[in-house]
Amino acid sequence: MTALRPERETDTSYGDQSYGGPSALGDTAYLPPMDDETVALRIPDPPPIPASAGTAASPASGVPEGGRAARRKAARRRGGRHGGAAESAPPEDGPSGRPLSRVEARRQAKLRKPSPAVMASRAIGEVFITTGVLMLLFVTYQLWWTNVRAHAQAGSEASSLQQDWASGKRAPGVFAPGQGFAILHIPKLDVVAPIAEGVSNKRVLDKGMVGHYGEGALKTAMPQDKVGNFGLAAHRNTHGEPFRYINRLTAGDAVVVETQDEYFVYKVTSMLPVTSPSNVSVLDPVPKGSGFTTPGRYITLTTCTPEFTSKYRLIVWGKMVEERPRSKGKPDALVE
Incomplete structure (x- = not known):
């Protein structure tokens, strides 16, 4: 004859867990709430901890031991009360976590x-840069x-010469x-440059002007001379x-050489x-x-x-x- 069971002790086994009868945590049995939206299988929530069980918990449960203050401190270490990301701990000073000694x-x-x-390579690099x-x-x-400065100076000198000639101001001999004292024209090269006395870099050539060999052993004739070689020099670059x-x-x-009174027209013959x-000797009266x-x-x-460069010279006659x-x-x- 089969023994009868009381109605209160209905078996509510679910998987490996059994719910029914007195609980280890109290007199009331724990039943998982029914989901209003679905009746699919699900893992039930863990039973709540009754107040009578105290605040202590085993280390394996993951619940901090101690009272409310201890739990708050543990929550702050995990990321605060509101679930923020936990702050990373500052790096240790030494491999073992202890502060380094002075020697270390x-x-x-x-x-x-x-x-x-x-350091030497850095210094050399800075010097090179x-x-x-x-x-x-x-x-x-x-x-x-x-070039910018020389063109401005040469243009100013040429304008000054032309103004003096137009005003009738006589130039000295x-x-x-x-x-x-004159203006050089080379139509093929579109060159118009004033001619000044001497071949000094500072006084003449560096100012964008053409210099006349008219001093010392290199003195040459003037255009109006009835015979002679009119020698000129100028920069090729800069x-x-x-x-x-x-x-x-x-x-x-x-x-063409333009002076106050005349134009002297030459034709290139050789180079x-x-x-x-x-x-x-290229400046001789009859140049070699x-x-x-x-x-x-x-x-x-x-x-x-x-x-x-200034290694050699180019001559045009x-x-x-x-x-x-x-x-x-x-x-x-x-x-x-």
């Missing part, structure tokens, strides 16, 4: 300090600013070093560079591409290497070569073909 601190500071080789910047500034000054492209001149190209800077054999009225243009008073107007070479 000095040793680590010495290890962090750059070695002499690293500074040197590169200075060289770039110097090149910019030489190739750009000197002998010119002081650095004094302008400082206005009036003679930069005279290597492009060919036989028959015109070179010496390379010669020594000490070859002053020019092809001229008898005295005449010649012009010699001299400049440096190759470009951006011409012969006067026309002397035209200003009262008759400009020569054909300047009108075309």
Whole structure:
């Protein structure tokens, strides 16, 4: 005969857990609440801890031991009361978590300090960078600013000469070093530059002007002289560079010298591409290497070569073909 069970002791087994009868935590049995939206299987929530069980909990349960203050402190360590992310603890000073001793601190500071080789390489790198910047500034000054300044100075000198000529102001027969007295025209190269006495860099050439060999042992004739060689020099690069492209001149190209009273027209006859800077015979009254054999009225243009160096000299020679008073107007070479 099967024994009867009381109605209160209904078996409520669920998986491995049994709910029914007196609970280990109290007299009332725990039943999981019914989900209003679904009746699918689910793991029931853990039973609440009754007040009679106290605040202590085993370390395995994960609940902090102690009272309310201990629980708050543990909650702050886990991320605060509101579930924020836990703050990371500051790194320990030493491998074992203890503060470093003075000897250990000095040793680590010495290890962090750059070695002499690293410091030397940094210093050398800074020197190279500074040197590169200075060289770039110097090149910019030489190739750009000197031209800007020289063009302004040469243009001012040419305008001053033309104003003096227009006003009837007479120029002296002998010119002081650095004094302008004529204007050079090279139509093929679109060159218009004042001619000043002397070939000094500071007084003449660096100002963008063309210099006349008119002093000392290198003194040459003037355009109005009935015989002789009118010698001129100018920069090929930087400082206005009036003679930069005279290597492009060919036989028959015109070179005109404008003075207060006359225009002197020369025609290019020959060129010496390379010669020594000490070859002053190119300025002789009958210049050597020019092809001229008898005295005449010649012009010699001299400049440096190759470009951006002063190792050699480039020479261009011409012969006067026309002397035209200003009262008759400009020569054909300047009108075309």
